[in-house]
Amino acid sequence: MNASPDLFFEKKLWPVCRFIAGMDEAGRGALAGPVCVGTVVLPEDEPLLFQTLSGVRDSKQLTPRVRHQLAPLIKEIAYSWGIGFASAEEIDALGIVPATRLAASRALEPLSIFPDYLLTDFRLELPELDISQTAIVKGDQKSLSIAAASILAKTARDELMLELDIQYPQYGFARHKGYGTLYHRSKIITLDFSPVHRKTFQIKRT
Numbered sequence: 001m002n003a004s005p006d007l008f009f010e011k012k013l014w015p016v017c018r019f020i021a022g023m024d025e026a027g028r029g030a031l032a033g034p035v036c037v038g039t040v041v042l043p044e045d046e047p048l049l050f051q052t053l054s055g056v057r058d059s060k061q062l063t064p065r066v067r068h069q070l071a072p073l074i075k076e077i078a079y080s081w082g083i084g085f086a087s088a089e090e091i092d093a094l095g096i097v098p099a100t101r102l103a104a105s106r107a108l109e110p111l112s113i114f115p116d117y118l119l120t121d122f123r124l125e126l127p128e129l130d131i132s133q134t135a136i137v138k139g140d141q142k143s144l145s146i147a148a149a150s151i152l153a154k155t156a157r158d159e160l161m162l163e164l165d166i167q168y169p170q171y172g173f174a175r176h177k178g179y180g181t182l183y184h185r186s187k188i189i190t191l192d193f194s195p196v197h198r199k200t201f202q203i204k205r206t
Helices: 008-013 046-052 064-077 088-094 096-108 144-167 182-191
Strands: 020-026 035-041 080-086 117-121 132-136
Touching (some): 008 117, 008 144, 020 096, 035 096, 035 144, 046 064, 080 088, 080 096, 117 144
Parallel strands (some): 020 117, 117 132
Antiparallel strands (some): 020 035, 035 080
8 A cells, every 4th residue: 555645745845835736647648638737735734634635645546436536625625726738739739748838837827826836746847937846756646735636637637538538439538538558549540540639649559
């Protein structure tokens, strides 16, 4: 069992930075659909956070049912939260790293409170932003703020992929969420790309 994320990084920063945003992405490695970034600003209330969000983990460690139970709790307890997307078309045009950063900047736009500091998962640095930040290796397993953001990103993207499954049922997006499963790759080979596929991504033939 992996250790639960905690507030080690937040507690070091709270004395000088009141509003700390955790940030994480979902869908970076998928073959179809957007990349999504979640941002969460948690309150400086350790007992309340651990009581309410005790089940929060890296979203990849949780079942869809648990993620969908936790997402509204995170939204309710957070000072503010935001979701940002970058489309498959933008990923093809810009590359996955710039597109993920674009989604991250869009995830900051809905915030009612602009953060003093960003805690991001590794590879999600935003050098173009004039805001102090730390990228943490396996941050979604270490920081409660990042783990909460990972759950919001994953649930938002999964919901969008279910909508795309209705538009393009032949690809089975509801079952694999756009990731490169054998089933999905075989559908791409048979049917070619849909408008929501990332056409610059390498497709494994086996």
